[in-house]
Amino acid sequence: MIRAHTVEQVRAAEETLLAELPEGALMQRAAHGLAHAVLDLLGGGYGGRVLLLVGSGDNGGDALYAGAVLARRGAYVEAWLLAEKVHPGGADALKRAGGTLRRLDTPSPSGSGYSTSGSARWSSRERAQRATGSRPRSFDVVVDGIVGIGGRPPLRADAAAALEQVAGIPMVAVDTPSGVDVDSGELAGPHVSADVTVTFGTHKVAHLVDPAALHSGVVHLVDIGLDLPAPALEALQPDDVAALLPSPDPHAHKYTRGVVGVRAGSSTYPGAALLSVAGADCGLAGMVRYVGDPAVQELVRAAHPEVVGDGRVQAWVVGSGADDGAKDSLRTALTDDLPLVVDADALAFADLVTGLPAVLTPHAGELAGMLGVDRADVEARPLHHVREAAELYRTTVLLKGRHSLVAEPGRPVRVTTTGTPWLATAGAGDVLGGVIGALLATGLTPYDAASVGSWLHGAAATYASQGGPIVAGDVARALPVVVASLTR
Ligand SMILES: NC(=O)C1=CN([C@@H]2O[C@H](COP(=O)(O)OP(=O)(O)OC[C@H]3O[C@@H](n4cnc5c(N)ncnc54)[C@H](OP(=O)(O)O)[C@@H]3O)[C@@H](O)[C@H]2O)[C@@H](O)CC1
Numbered sequence: 001m002i003r004a005h006t007v008e009q010v011r012a013a014e015e016t017l018l019a020e021l022p023e024g025a026l027m028q029r030a031a032h033g034l035a036h037a038v039l040d041l042l043g044g045g046y047g048g049r050v051l052l053l054v055g056s057g058d059n060g061g062d063a064l065y066a067g068a069v070l071a072r073r074g075a076y077v078e079a080w081l082l083a084e085k086v087h088p089g090g091a092d093a094l095k096r097a098g099g100t101l102r103r104l105d106t107p108s109p110s111g112s113g114y115s116t117s118g119s120a121r122w123s124s125r126e127r128a129q130r131a132t133g134s135r136p137r138s139f140d141v142v143v144d145g146i147v148g149i150g151g152r153p154p155l156r157a158d159a160a161a162a163l164e165q166v167a168g169i170p171m172v173a174v175d176t177p178s179g180v181d182v183d184s185g186e187l188a189g190p191h192v193s194a195d196v197t198v199t200f201g202t203h204k205v206a207h208l209v210d211p212a213a214l215h216s217g218v219v220h221l222v223d224i225g226l227d228l229p230a231p232a233l234e235a236l237q238p239d240d241v242a243a244l245l246p247s248p249d250p251h252a253h254k255y256t257r258g259v260v261g262v263r264a265g266s267s268t269y270p271g272a273a274l275l276s277v278a279g280a281d282c283g284l285a286g287m288v289r290y291v292g293d294p295a296v297q298e299l300v301r302a303a304h305p306e307v308v309g310d311g312r313v314q315a316w317v318v319g320s321g322a323d324d325g326a327k328d329s330l331r332t333a334l335t336d337d338l339p340l341v342v343d344a345d346a347l348a349f350a351d352l353v354t355g356l357p358a359v360l361t362p363h364a365g366e367l368a369g370m371l372g373v374d375r376a377d378v379e380a381r382p383l384h385h386v387r388e389a390a391e392l393y394r395t396t397v398l399l400k401g402r403h404s405l406v407a408e409p410g411r412p413v414r415v416t417t418t419g420t421p422w423l424a425t426a427g428a429g430d431v432l433g434g435v436i437g438a439l440l441a442t443g444l445t446p447y448d449a450a451s452v453g454s455w456l457h458g459a460a461a462t463y464a465s466q467g468g469p470i471v472a473g474d475v476a477r478a479l480p481v482v483v484a485s486l487t488r
């Protein structure tokens with residue numbers, strides 16, 4: 001499991017550990033982990049050219065100490081100091097190791113300016129250019145030590161101007177990409193877009209939740225020995241999914257394995273029925289039933305001969321392509337008092353499942369409609385809105401996106417990190433609803449069914465895609481292969 005903690009949780013754990021360790025030990029652990037990640041990227045220190053962007057806090061301290069390690073390994077290391085005071089021990093260490101330090105700070109309010117070259121009349125960009133006097137393009141890598149968990153967005157103008165100077169150079173962020181909101185994953189103005197982020201002790205929310213996660217690059221976790229409580233967020237890994245997946249016992253029969261019922265599609269949208277059934281029919285449940293328009297039922301039978309009609313089930317999938325029939329389908333399904341997946345057209349009636357065991361599966365536009373906010377706001381603040389929805393409906397909500405989020409009151413939000421951009425294709429959501437329904441029918445809780453189903457769906461898309469385009473049916477066909485790879 002990948003776990004992410006809040007800044008407050010990290011600070012508390014850090015305090016406990018700091019009291020037990022010699023001064024500076026934690027920062028040394030962090031800096032060495034950071035230096036080794038940069039060395040990996042450079043393919044060794046000798047001859048490499050490294051630029052450090054250094055803010056006023058310990059994030060800058062990490063960068064400076066790591067810079068000293070790199071300089072001792074033969075790299076040319078230059079630090080642009082973005083504040084009047086930077087970590088003194090780190091600055092000394094870099095100087096002693098032969099690094100170059102340049103001031104790049106904002107003039108003091110009196111106008112005298114601390115910087116040797118700063119002037120209140122220059123723009124931030126001009127100040128950055130004049131103070132550095134160096135050719136940024138000649139660096140192989142930039143280390144972003146502007147701010148970490150102590151940052152409060154938006155990034156200050158000088159830091160933003162320095163970032164402009166180094167655009168296009170590979171970027172390693174220290175702990176978090178500077179400028180993102182660490183606990184929400186939201187953006188507010190200019191920010192670092194990292195190729196690699198080296199973080200310490202635990203992941204932070206911004207590494208997993210979009211839009212910030214998109215700017216974190218590959219996240220490398222350095223263990224510094226923090227003892228942490230239950231996380232704010234978690235991301236299932238293959239072993240976690242394998243442990244949660246149902247597997248038939250030797251005496252199983254189709255009914256003991258669970259039966260999933262699908263009430264989706266309509267004469268207008270028969271494809272939604274076929275794809276929902278294709279997801280439900282991935283083999284995880286013992287049997288699939290389809291209930292709907294007779295003509296659609298014939299199509300389903302032709303494509304999936306093993307699927308049968310109405311009868312007892314252990315879970316329902318409702319809503320996709322249901323058109324005008326969504327409300328009735330949902331009402332009918334609810335009379336069985338079973339867990340259910342509520343998707344697409346049925347989401348308009350989500351209040352009917354308030355407090356019940358269910359998985360609501362909106363995309364950003366649908367969630368916006370449910371909460372009465374703009375779609376753009378959901379996209380900018382997905383974690384906030386998925387938590388709101390889970391509290392409002394007192395049930396499990398899966399917000400679909402690049403990194404889908406599963407929220408349930410009182411539980412860590414689960415993030416799906418599998419998938420490929422090719423998965424943004426018509427009908428993929430119908431397949432997802434089906435597979436979650438199958439998992440519900442096998443007895444998984446809505447929280448586990450939603451997060452495991454979402455993980456499998458993303459992994460199946462990646463497997464089917466092989467880097468190229470896919471359609472929703474490809475994802476459904478790849479599901480058994482992915483399950484087999486986990487259960488072998
Ligand atoms: N916790 C741990 O376990 C460990 C933590 N470690 C490291 O410590 C880091 C946290 O260090 P930290 O607390 O010193 O805060 P940090 O992120 O450097 O930023 C604060 C400074 O930034 C400034 N600033 C604020 N907002 C700004 C903005 N928008 N734009 C520009 N500047 C802004 C603010 O300045 P001020 O407002 O005071 O003028 C303040 O001085 C953490 O991320 C990790 O790297 C590891 O070494 C070991 C284990």
Ligand SMILES: [K+]
Binds near residue numbers: 144148174176177178
């Ligand atoms: K940073």
